[in-house]
Amino acid sequence: MTPRRHVDEFRDPDAARALLRTIATRAERLDDPLAVMEVCGGHTHTIYRYGLEHLLPDRIELLHGPGCPVCVIPRGRLDDALWLADQPGVTLATFGDLMRVPGSGRHSLLDARAQGADVRFVYSPLDALELARTHPDREVVFVAIGFETTAPATAVTVERARALGVRNFSVFCNHVTIEPPLRALCDGGDSRIGAFIAPGHVATVIGTRGFEFLPAEYGRPAVVTGFEPLDILQALAMLLEQIVSGAVAAGRATVGNQYGRAVRADGNPTALALLRRVFAVREAFEWRGLGVIPHSGLRLAPAFADLDAEVRFRVPGARVADPAACQCGAVLTGRLAPERCRAFGTACTPDHPIGACMVSPEGACAAAFGFGGLDRATARAVGGPEA
Amino acid sequence: MCLGVPAEVVELPDPTEPRAIVAVAGVRRTVATDLLLDEGLAVGDWVLVHVGFALARLDAAEAARTLDEIRRLGADQPNPFDGAADV
Ligand code: SF4
Numbered sequence: 001m002t003p004r005r006h007v008d009e010f011r012d013p014d015a016a017r018a019l020l021r022t023i024a025t026r027a028e029r030l031d032d033p034l035a036v037m038e039v040c041g042g043h044t045h046t047i048y049r050y051g052l053e054h055l056l057p058d059r060i061e062l063l064h065g066p067g068c069p070v071c072v073i074p075r076g077r078l079d080d081a082l083w084l085a086d087q088p089g090v091t092l093a094t095f096g097d098l099m100r101v102p103g104s105g106r107h108s109l110l111d112a113r114a115q116g117a118d119v120r121f122v123y124s125p126l127d128a129l130e131l132a133r134t135h136p137d138r139e140v141v142f143v144a145i146g147f148e149t150t151a152p153a154t155a156v157t158v159e160r161a162r163a164l165g166v167r168n169f170s171v172f173c174n175h176v177t178i179e180p181p182l183r184a185l186c187d188g189g190d191s192r193i194g195a196f197i198a199p200g201h202v203a204t205v206i207g208t209r210g211f212e213f214l215p216a217e218y219g220r221p222a223v224v225t226g227f228e229p230l231d232i233l234q235a236l237a238m239l240l241e242q243i244v245s246g247a248v249a250a251g252r253a254t255v256g257n258q259y260g261r262a263v264r265a266d267g268n269p270t271a272l273a274l275l276r277r278v279f280a281v282r283e284a285f286e287w288r289g290l291g292v293i294p295h296s297g298l299r300l301a302p303a304f305a306d307l308d309a310e311v312r313f314r315v316p317g318a319r320v321a322d323p324a325a326c327q328c329g330a331v332l333t334g335r336l337a338p339e340r341c342r343a344f345g346t347a348c349t350p351d352h353p354i355g356a357c358m359v360s361p362e363g364a365c366a367a368a369f370g371f372g373g374l375d376r377a378t379a380r381a382v383g384g385p386e387a
Numbered sequence: 388m389c390l391g392v393p394a395e396v397v398e399l400p401d402p403t404e405p406r407a408i409v410a411v412a413g414v415r416r417t418v419a420t421d422l423l424l425d426e427g428l429a430v431g432d433w434v435l436v437h438v439g440f441a442l443a444r445l446d447a448a449e450a451a452r453t454l455d456e457i458r459r460l461g462a463d464q465p466n467p468f469d470g471a472a473d474v
Pocket residue numbers: 325326327328329331338341342343344345348349353354355356357358365
């Protein structure tokens with residue numbers, strides 16, 4: 001097979017071993033153990049898939065953050081989506097991952113479909129719009145989820161629906177933004193997070209600038225990072241450099257850019273302009289496991305109210321507490337390793353998830369279930385940095 | 388969810404339309420280019436594809452710089468064979 005550009009070159013095992021040795025050398029100069037949070041579920045997935053955690057020095061701990069959009073959608077919003085799917089004439093369209101997330105009563109959109117609701121899986125919001133155009137007799141509702149990475153695609157779709165005059169299309173908007181939950185984490189009293197691996201794909205839109213508040217207001221260094229194993233290891237080496245050089249202690253922490261091939265300081269101005277035109281910031285939005293966070297969610301702007309499913313259908317706006325057995329909140333804030341949840345692997349598995357973290361391949365629990373199980377000693381014995 | 392897949396632009400069928408045909412591991416697919424309207428995309432460019440959209444253009448020179456930096460970082464440690472290593 002021919003090497004895949006921008007992929008295989010960032011998976012080179014020799015380079016990974018060399019980076020791991022550099023990380024080990026730098027970690028020896030740490031005064032205290034370091035906990036680094038990777039915010040994005042895509043990073044969590046890479047870390048588990050390649051067993052990177054196990055190859056790192058003991059003094060470095062990785063915390064898995066709240067950046068998996070499927071994982072943070074609360075049960076109430078899912079119950080609302082299930083309610084929408086039950087309305088007469090409605091075709092509900094959404095991404096595959098969301099279809100398996102349980103609402104209250106462990107009932108998912110997939111279950112609703114098995115019971116006769118018209119629920120479709122789409123790959124792109126544009127596919128949902130196309131469904132509406134080809135099925136003028138149906139009310140097509142697209143359940144939008146995702147951070148700033150995905151919201152611009154929804155925004156383009158909304159503007160296209162308007163331009164084409166499609167009247168049987170609307171959006172049930174669950175888009176969220178990255179800054180408020182990160183602030184909530186830093187403001188939380190028990191935070192052990194010493195540094196951040198910042199989400200590279202969100203940063204293609206909001207730029208490295210979107211993470212400046214982390215060093216500026218919280219003194220935490222951050223590195224915007226790509227999704228291959230060398231990307232993550234390089235980011236760790238860059239974060240360690242900021243710490244062991246004394247820059248962080250001297251109040252000179254910065255946002256590094258490891259993902260320069262995709263990310264610029266100012267992000268993507270076209271996408272940012274779309275976000276400003278099409279969305280308005282909600283007063284508050286509920287996150288699974290994290291509770292209600294002010295100004296963290298997006299809704300359609302008033303100018304697009306006719307395309308807003310919440311306006312068109314008077315969605316009940318359910319608020320449902322997280323399931324009692326589920327410790328997703330502690331997992332999503334990096335306070336609990338997924339394997340330590342009481343339900344992990346027993347009551348909660350990818351086939352029968354309790355929490356959303358067990359559903360998406362980017363959820364920390366699903367990643368730990370699929371790829372975990374090694375401990376550090378074993379990993380080293382089979383080819384870690386000291387092998 | 389937030390995944391972006393690198394893909395090569397292989398055809399721009401209609402310059403007045405915001406779409407491109409890209410190849411991902413040999414499979415051709417149409418993607419929307421609305422988010423890269425100001426980038427002057429050309430055949431042969433690489434983009435990140437996310438939910439049917441080209442989300443960002445991948446910069447080959449920057450990728451090469453990052454790989455150089457990775458090699459430099461990897462070399463930036465005591466050589467275990469020169470006796471000066473702190474073990
Ligand atoms: S193992 Fe299941 S129940 Fe426990 S935190 Fe993860 S998703 Fe929630």
